[in-house]
Amino acid sequence: MTIRVLVADDQQLVRIGLAGIVGTAPDLKAIGSVATGRDAVAAAAEHRPDVVLMDVRMPEMDGIEATRRITAAGHARVLVLTTFDLDEYVFGALRAGASGFLLKDAPHLDLLSAVRTVAQGEALLAPRVTKRLIAAYVNRSAQPSQGQERPRLPQAVTTREREVLLLVAEGLTNAEIAERLYIGAGTVKTHVARLLTKLDARDRVQLVIHAYRSGLTG
Numbered sequence: 001m002t003i004r005v006l007v008a009d010d011q012q013l014v015r016i017g018l019a020g021i022v023g024t025a026p027d028l029k030a031i032g033s034v035a036t037g038r039d040a041v042a043a044a045a046e047h048r049p050d051v052v053l054m055d056v057r058m059p060e061m062d063g064i065e066a067t068r069r070i071t072a073a074g075h076a077r078v079l080v081l082t083t084f085d086l087d088e089y090v091f092g093a094l095r096a097g098a099s100g101f102l103l104k105d106a107p108h109l110d111l112l113s114a115v116r117t118v119a120q121g122e123a124l125l126a127p128r129v130t131k132r133l134i135a136a137y138v139n140r141s142a143q144p145s146q147g148q149e150r151p152r153l154p155q156a157v158t159t160r161e162r163e164v165l166l167l168v169a170e171g172l173t174n175a176e177i178a179e180r181l182y183i184g185a186g187t188v189k190t191h192v193a194r195l196l197t198k199l200d201a202r203d204r205v206q207l208v209i210h211a212y213r214s215g216l217t218g
Contacts, residue, residue, distance in 0.1 A: 001027075002027060002028065002029050003027060003028045003029070003050045003051060003115060003116065003119045004029055004031045004047070004048075004049045004050045004051075005022050005028055005029065005030050005031065005049055005050065005051050005052075005053060005115060006030075006031055006032055006033070006034070006040065006043055006044060006047065006049040006051070006052045006053070006076065007019050007022070007030060007032070007033040007034070007052075007053045008033070008034050008035075008036075008037065008039070008040035008043075008052060008053065008054050008055055008058065008063065008066065009033070009035070009053070009055040009058070009081070010035050010036065010055060010057070010058040010059060011055075012035070014055070014104075015033040015034075015035070016033075018030075018033075018053055018081075018111070019033050021108045021111055021112065022053075022111075022112070022115065024108070024112075025112050027116070028112065028115060028116075031047055031049055032047060032049075035058065035059075036058050036059050036060040036061060037058045037059075037060060037061030037062050037063055037065060037066030038060040038061040038066070039060075040052060040054065040058075040061075040063075040066045040070065041061070041066050041069045041070055044070045044073075044075040044076045045073065045075055048075055048076065049075075049076045050076060050077065050119045051076060051077050051078070051079055051115050051118050051119050052067075052070060052076045052077070052078045052079070053079055053081055053115070054066060054067055054078050054079065054080050054081060054093075054098070055081050056080065056081070056082060056089040056093065057089070062089075063080065063089070063093070064089060064092040064093050064096050065096070067080065067093055067096040067097060067098050068095075068096035068097060071096065071097030071098070071099075071202065072097065077099040077100075077118045077119065077121070077203070078093075078096075078097070078098045078099055078118075079098070079099060079100045079101070079102060079114055079115060079118045080093045080098045080100070080101045080102070081101075081102055081103075081104050082101055082102070082103060082104065083103070083104055091136075094205070094209070097202055098205070099118045099121075099202075099203050099204075099205055100114060100117065100118045100205065102114045121203055121204065152214055153165075153199075153210070153214045153216070154198055154199070156198050157195065157198055157199075160181075160191060161191050161194060161195055161198075162216065163181060164177060164181070164188060164191040164192060164195065165195055165207060165210070165211050165216060166211065166216055166217055167180060167181070168192065168195075168204055168207050168208060168211070169207070169208045169211035169212070169216065169217045170217070174188045174189055174192065175188075192204070192207075195207055
């Protein structure tokens with residue numbers, strides 16, 4: 001199956017470059033490029049791409065608001081492109097529902113891998129940005145106030161699901177989790193699906209946020 005990608009960046013040369021990189025992979029296809037957040041929202045609604053490569057700083061509507069609207073409507077998963085690995089804007093993108101983050105200077109093979117990862121919903125992005133960003137995000141915006149307990153995982157989450165959640169938070173793929181726990185990959189997939197439902201999470205990024213908030217990892 002071909003993964004359809006929409007590119008959103010206000011710089012023409014960046015759009016051309018990203019679309020060109022996407023086009024080098026036989027399983028990926030750039031279906032269009034836009035220069036504003038507003039156009040990104042409209043194009044995502046019209047074309048229903050699998051992944052949107054989203055810049056943050058764009059005219060008319062920034063990438064954070066565009067991400068929020070696209071993910072809320074379920075039109076696509078969003079991979080946010082950032083210049084700095086601790087860019088303040090990235091925290092807003094997390095709240096908006098971004099599925100992953102990538103530095104703009106990442107090697108092109110990392111970009112292609114990241115697009116595939118986000119499209120499949122298989123695993124947290126391997127590049128160095130995401131896990132550290134989530135930890136920083138939780139530490140800054142979701143720490144309980146003094147005297148207040150951390151939010152706990154629902155009682156419906158089983159011991160095995162907690163084990164799976166911890167490994168998801170470590171960035172392991174389903175196959176790696178299966179190997180670590182000596183269970184089948186299909187069983188891991190089932191556990192992840194149940195965790196998404198029980199924690200009302202959109203994707204694995206949100207599962208990791210739950211893991212940090214509950215103190216399961218950190």
